[in-house]
Structures are given as structure tokens and as C-alpha cells.
Amino acid sequence: MGISTENLTKIYEVGDNKIIAVDGVDLQIGSGDFVSVMGSSGSGKSTLLHLLGGLDKPTAGKVFIGDIDIATLNDRALSKIRCERIGFVFQKFNLINEMTVKENIVAPVLISHRKPNEEHIGEICDILGITDRLDHTPLQLSGGQQQRVAIARALANDPEIILCDEPTGNLDKRNSAEVVELLVRVHEKFNKTIVIVTHDIEVGKVAKKMFMMEDGKIKLV
Numbered sequence: 001m002g003i004s005t006e007n008l009t010k011i012y013e014v015g016d017n018k019i020i021a022v023d024g025v026d027l028q029i030g031s032g033d034f035v036s037v038m039g040s041s042g043s044g045k046s047t048l049l050h051l052l053g054g055l056d057k058p059t060a061g062k063v064f065i066g067d068i069d070i071a072t073l074n075d076r077a078l079s080k081i082r083c084e085r086i087g088f089v090f091q092k093f094n095l096i097n098e099m100t101v102k103e104n105i106v107a108p109v110l111i112s113h114r115k116p117n118e119e120h121i122g123e124i125c126d127i128l129g130i131t132d133r134l135d136h137t138p139l140q141l142s143g144g145q146q147q148r149v150a151i152a153r154a155l156a157n158d159p160e161i162i163l164c165d166e167p168t169g170n171l172d173k174r175n176s177a178e179v180v181e182l183l184v185r186v187h188e189k190f191n192k193t194i195v196i197v198t199h200d201i202e203v204g205k206v207a208k209k210m211f212m213m214e215d216g217k218i219k220l221v
């Protein structure tokens with residue numbers, strides 16, 4: 001499943017100021033593409049990613065997930081798409097520290113009222129190298145390991161699309177390289193559509209297609 005946008009625009013109004021965070025973006029991401037969006041801090045990357053994943057609503061323009069215009073969905077249908085067809089990976093991992101690694105990973109599956117596919121989840125954990133950590137809690141793990149758990153969680157529901165916002169932003173160079181390598185492997189093995197937004201060119205350049213974002217506008221590089 002791919003994602004596309006038409007004239008996608010997000011304007012924040014703060015007092016008398018208007019901040020055009022995303023400025024008329026037309027983007028085509030094909031099914032199975034591995035795409036990065038690079039740009040400096042404040043260029044609009046997170047806002048764009050949130051719009052692509054239906055976490056935020058545009059001021060103008062459209063987002064299509066597959067051929068579905070997500071503005072036409074009610075809250076319930078949008079939540080269902082977000083939970084079942086999109087996996088999110090964030091800079092700060094966003095794991096639940098009170099739950100074990102295994103419970104974190106299967107959470108999206110249970111929220112979707114599905115039964116976890118143990119074989120699939122076992123395979124994901126093996127690839128991500130966290131199989132011996134399943135009974136630990138997130139705070140017992142390093143940052144790199146926590147991000148691997150977050151990637152496993154993003155894959156648990158077998159969504160077609162994985163959206164990553166600065167997935168290496170809280171990691172040192174070595175762990176950063178490892179996480180990126182794992183995303184490459186996930187792409188090769190499971191053929192997901194992957195979008196990474198990052199300020200780090202080392203991270204962004206592993207993608208097959210690279211975009212640059214500047215002042216809310218985007219261009220292919």
C-alpha cells in the first residue's frame with residue numbers, strides 16, 4: 001500500500017502568527033517504497049509524517065492511504081487504519097514502561113481485537129535480536145534495544161506501512177547505524193512501505209528514494 005498527498009498543507013496559528021509547517025506538498029510514495037525525508041529542525045518533517053499517518057488533520061489538501069482519502073473516514077475507521085495498516089516508530093520509543101517487552105510488542109494486535117500470530121512475532125523478534133529480552137521491561141534495556149522493541153511493535157500487526165520519526169534521534173552513532181540496518185532488513189524481508197523522516201543525512205541516505213524538506217516544501221533529491 002502506498003501513500004500520496006495533494007497540496008497537503010498544515011498551518012499553525014499562534015497568536016497573530018501563522019506558521020506554515022507543511023506548504024502545499026504533493027508526494028507519491030509507492031507500495032513497497034523505502035523513502036526518507038531529510039531536512040533541518042523546524043522544516044516540517046514531523047508535521048508531515050503525522051499528517052501521512054492520520055495522527056493530525058491538514059488545514060488544506062489531501063492524504064491518500066492506498067486509494068482511501070483519509071479525510072472521508074470517521075474517527076473509528078481512521079483509528080482502525082492507523083492501528084492495523086500503519087506502524088509508527090518515534091524518536092522517544094514511546095514504550096509503556098510498566099509492561100514487559102512482549103506485552104508492548106503485542107499491544108497493537110490486542111487493541112485490534114486480533115490474536116497475536118506467535119510465529120510471525122517470534123520471527124520479528126529474532127530478526128531484531130530481542131528474543132532473549134521478552135520478559136524484561138523497557139527500562140532494563142538500552143536505548144538501541146528499546147528502539148528495536150518499538151520496531152517490533154510497529155511490525156506486530158503486519159501493517160503495510162511503517163512511518164518513522166527521527167528513529168535514531170535518541171541513539172549514539174553505533175546504535176543508530178544498527179537501527180537503520182534493521183530497518184533496511186525489515187524492508188527487504190517484509191516488503192513494507194517505509195518512510196523515515198530525519199535530520200541525519202547518514203540515516204536518510206539508506207533509503208531508495210530521498211526527499212529534502214525546507215520551510216514546509218519538499219523536493220526529490
Ligand SMILES: Nc1ncnc2c1ncn2[C@@H]1O[C@H](COP(=O)(O)OP(=O)(O)O)[C@@H](O)[C@H]1O
Nearest residue numbers: 012014019021040041042043044045046047048
Ligand atoms: N503544535 C504546534 N503549534 C505551533 N507550531 C508548531 C506546532 N508543531 C510544530 N510547529 C511549528 O511547525 C514548524 C515545523 O515543525 P516540525 O514539523 O516539528 O519540524 P521538524 O520535525 O522538521 O523539526 C516549526 O516552525 C514548528 O515550530
Ligand SMILES: [Mg+2]
Nearest residue numbers: 045046047166
Ligand atoms: Mg521533528
